[in-house]
Amino acid sequence: MTTCKTGAEHIKSLKDGRTVYIDGQLVADVTEHPAFRNSVRSAAALYDFQARPENIETMTFTHEGSNRRVNRCWQLPRNYAEMVQRRKALQKWAALSCGFMGRSPDHVASTLVGQRIGIDVFQKNNPKRAKSLAGYFEEASRNDYFLTYVIINPQAERSKDWGDQAEGLVAKIVDEDSGGITIRGAKLLGTSSIMANEVLVANLQPLKPGEEDLAFSCALPMNAKGLRVLSRKSYEASAVSVFDNPLSSRFDENDALIYFEDVKVPWERVFVHRDTDMCRAQFHDTPSHAYQNYQAQIRLSVKLKFLIGLAHRITDAIGTNAMPPIREQLGFLAANVGMVHAMLAGMEAEGTMRGDYWVPNRHYMYSAQVLTQDLYPRLINTIRELSGGALIMLPSSIEDYSDPHLAKIIRTTQRAAKMTPDEKVKFLKAAWDAIGSEFGSRHTQYEMFYAGARFVTSGHSYRTFDWEGAAGMVDGLMDTYQLADELGRKVN
Numbered sequence: 001m002t003t004c005k006t007g008a009e010h011i012k013s014l015k016d017g018r019t020v021y022i023d024g025q026l027v028a029d030v031t032e033h034p035a036f037r038n039s040v041r042s043a044a045a046l047y048d049f050q051a052r053p054e055n056i057e058t059m060t061f062t063h064e065g066s067n068r069r070v071n072r073c074w075q076l077p078r079n080y081a082e083m084v085q086r087r088k089a090l091q092k093w094a095a096l097s098c099g100f101m102g103r104s105p106d107h108v109a110s111t112l113v114g115q116r117i118g119i120d121v122f123q124k125n126n127p128k129r130a131k132s133l134a135g136y137f138e139e140a141s142r143n144d145y146f147l148t149y150v151i152i153n154p155q156a157e158r159s160k161d162w163g164d165q166a167e168g169l170v171a172k173i174v175d176e177d178s179g180g181i182t183i184r185g186a187k188l189l190g191t192s193s194i195m196a197n198e199v200l201v202a203n204l205q206p207l208k209p210g211e212e213d214l215a216f217s218c219a220l221p222m223n224a225k226g227l228r229v230l231s232r233k234s235y236e237a238s239a240v241s242v243f244d245n246p247l248s249s250r251f252d253e254n255d256a257l258i259y260f261e262d263v264k265v266p267w268e269r270v271f272v273h274r275d276t277d278m279c280r281a282q283f284h285d286t287p288s289h290a291y292q293n294y295q296a297q298i299r300l301s302v303k304l305k306f307l308i309g310l311a312h313r314i315t316d317a318i319g320t321n322a323m324p325p326i327r328e329q330l331g332f333l334a335a336n337v338g339m340v341h342a343m344l345a346g347m348e349a350e351g352t353m354r355g356d357y358w359v360p361n362r363h364y365m366y367s368a369q370v371l372t373q374d375l376y377p378r379l380i381n382t383i384r385e386l387s388g389g390a391l392i393m394l395p396s397s398i399e400d401y402s403d404p405h406l407a408k409i410i411r412t413t414q415r416a417a418k419m420t421p422d423e424k425v426k427f428l429k430a431a432w433d434a435i436g437s438e439f440g441s442r443h444t445q446y447e448m449f450y451a452g453a454r455f456v457t458s459g460h461s462y463r464t465f466d467w468e469g470a471a472g473m474v475d476g477l478m479d480t481y482q483l484a485d486e487l488g489r490k491v492n
């Protein structure tokens with residue numbers, strides 16, 4: 001047995017008979033299918049990276065009582081320094097996809113790390129369910145599982161409560177016995193589910209009393225009987241070549257509707273049972289929500305660095321970067337990216353101890369979340385502004401180069417100040433893939449919505465801000481003068 005999980009092991013673990021559909025077909029093996037195989041390899045590459053002798057210390061740690069190392073995403077930081085150490089490992093993983101794999105294994109591992117740190121919340125609610133969660137954390141972390149999650153309900157009719165949606169839509173408990181619960185219905189949007197080992201199923205959106213059937217959380221292997229994955233269109237499958245689509249051909253982590261067709265979940269994998277308030281508490285009274293979204297900001301810090309590098313290279317490609325207004329635009333972008341990096345450092349430095357563990361500053365994390373869901377589409381728009389038609393005036397595909405006459409015309413017309421014509425085409429195709437392709441467009445939607453619509457994220461920001469301190473300052477000023485005194489002073 002190797003020191004830690006490798007890519008080959010991960011690929012093998014996905015050949016498990018899971019039920020994935022795409023384009024009307026049942027997929028026999030996600031690791032070989034043209035819609036998924038490159039992305040699966042990119043996921044596997046994460047494990048190969050951590051297993052390299054030169055990376056093993058940075059990327060992994062030894063679980064107590066184990067002789068096998070696992071990724072640092074499973075580490076419960078005992079202090080600020082350990083949190084920074086963990087973050088550096090997560091950034092290295094994110095860098096392997098330039099931040100484009102948002103639901104790499106460290107995302108849901110961070111959710112579980114937060115729940116494990118806040119296990120007291122589960123214990124107070126129901127000791128049996130707390131035992132299940134603690135046991136599952138042990139299993140998932142020791143095996144370095146790749147988990148995805150589905151914690152959001154299908155949109156359907158947003159004007160109706162979740163419990164009033166059409167029958168069979170929102171996943172709910174339809175039966176239970178001494179063995180466990182049975183669930184039926186849908187959840188979305190299982191990003192990375194085709195290449196994950198397991199799925200955490202929960203309910204993040206508010207539920208009201210009476211909606212207890214919907215109020216559960218559990219974990220299932222992706223090959224659980226009755227679990228169906230309905231993949232969205234694959235951008236990997238429609239990628240022309242790595243040269244034409246270097247990102248979508250390799251990092252299309254996929255999103256899918258997960259449908260539970262009477263799936264049985266044993267009690268040892270049920271963490272919340274028919275408790276509407278506990279559905280909220282598992283995320284918000286523990287540091288779970290804070291940890292999962294802190295991971296998202298770690299990953300975003302890497303992606304933004306890549307995107308601003310791309311913006312700079314575009315100005316190299318078209319020879320505008322010495323122009324003062326262009327420098328100003330780049331400087332403004334750099335300030336925004338710097339802000340995201342600074343907020344990340346702030347979340348860590350201004351964190352607090354919860355029991356034995358260090359947790360990120362919640363309000364700084366929510367501030368970053370609100371600001372970056374707005375920043376991302378603006379940043380993409382600025383890159384478009386900097387580019388003009390360069391992103392479009394490109395050979396139709398790599399195949400144009402196979403005709404020497406066409407290749408000559410391409411090399412004559414794709415001129416650049418600081419790149420050869422071939423370098424320019426290669427680079428601009430990557431840039432378009434990142435910001436303008438269907439894959440790039442999905443990323444804008446992702447960054448705007450993965451953590452909830454603006455009214456949701458702003459609500460978290462509102463709830464976690466120190467209003468008392470802020471309003472106290474205003475009250476302090478008010479206390480320094482009184483109407484009666486001032487009137488008296490005027491009269492005198």
Ligand SMILES: Cc1cc2nc3c(=O)[nH]c(=O)nc-3n(C[C@H](O)[C@H](O)[C@H](O)COP(=O)(O)OP(=O)(O)OC[C@H]3O[C@@H](n4cnc5c(N)ncnc54)[C@H](O)[C@@H]3O)c2cc1C
Pocket residue numbers: 103148149150151152153154155158188189190191192255442445446449450451452453454455
């Ligand atoms: C690419 C992508 C990947 C995702 N991956 C995952 C995943 O892996 N797992 C997972 O669980 N989820 C995932 N999600 C789902 C994501 O969490 C949700 O999209 C997000 O929480 C927003 O919910 P919604 O889509 O239902 O939009 P809504 O909440 O319905 O919002 C849609 C619009 O309606 C407005 N609106 C709706 N209700 C109100 C209201 N009451 N007041 C004011 N405005 C309102 C919103 O402001 C917004 O403009 C993913 C989403 C995307 C786009």
